[in-house]
Amino acid sequence: EPEVTQTPSHQVTQMGQEVILRCVPISNHLYFYWYRQILGQKVEFLVSFYNNEISEKSEIFDDQFSVERPDGSNFTLKIRSTKLEDSAMYFCASRGRREENTGELFFGEGSRLTVL
Amino acid sequence: AQKVTQAQTEISVVEKEDVTLDCVYETRDTTYYLFWYKQPPSGELVFLIRRNSFDEQNEISGRYSWNFQKSTSSFNFTITASQVVDSAVYFCALTFSGGYNKLIFGAGTRLAVHP
Numbered sequence: 001e002p003e004v005t006q007t008p009s010h011q012v013t014q015m016g017q018e019v020i021l022r023c024v025p026i027s028n029h030l031y032f033y034w035y036r037q038i039l040g041q042k043v044e045f046l047v048s049f050y051n052n053e054i055s056e057k058s059e060i061f062d063d064q065f066s067v068e069r070p071d072g073s074n075f076t077l078k079i080r081s082t083k084l085e086d087s088a089m090y091f092c093a094s095r096g097r098r099e100e101n102t103g104e105l106f107f108g109e110g111s112r113l114t115v116l
Numbered sequence: 117a118q119k120v121t122q123a124q125t126e127i128s129v130v131e132k133e134d135v136t137l138d139c140v141y142e143t144r145d146t147t148y149y150l151f152w153y154k155q156p157p158s159g160e161l162v163f164l165i166r167r168n169s170f171d172e173q174n175e176i177s178g179r180y181s182w183n184f185q186k187s188t189s190s191f192n193f194t195i196t197a198s199q200v201v202d203s204a205v206y207f208c209a210l211t212f213s214g215g216y217n218k219l220i221f222g223a224g225t226r227l228a229v230h231p
Binding site for chain 2 (some may be wrong): 031033035040041042043044045048050051055057058089091093100101103105107109110
């Protein structure tokens, strides 16, 4: 069964460093998302991406964050200068044309980011 | 406003007890979709069920059942004869028709099932 894959599964970085989290969505999917979950808290929407541009972003998604779909298969989230409060689990998700009328999102297993 | 409320932060039960997790949602849209996800200690989000706003039939899947009531904007989840493996955080979520609409999660309910 097709799945969304994320790398790395866990990354430890120093405050101020740049981090790129990678996602490979399901191949024929069109809509892509990043969510964040700080430990013990709710799953929060960061950004949605469609047709090579951001369709919506939350207040959390400030200038330190960017997303890119560089080669038609990968979908990346970049944090330019990490802060301690960026420590969280980051989930990538995708949706295809078939799911437009069901709402279903397919989630990756998450990338845990620890900022020291 | 579009919002999902899970008022129960934590629930603790003994194995074989039945437990109901509450979910209340707010939306003005007439077409929407409700979901339940399970997040085990390993951290991934496991899809459990989807319901659309036109289908108020309750559903049962093994020990799991869901009660969708539009009149009270609730979509509650019951686990019958709970087991230790049911211990996890459970999230209720809401989204809308259209490809790019985001999923809005509730705060989650942490369920601990003790032997």
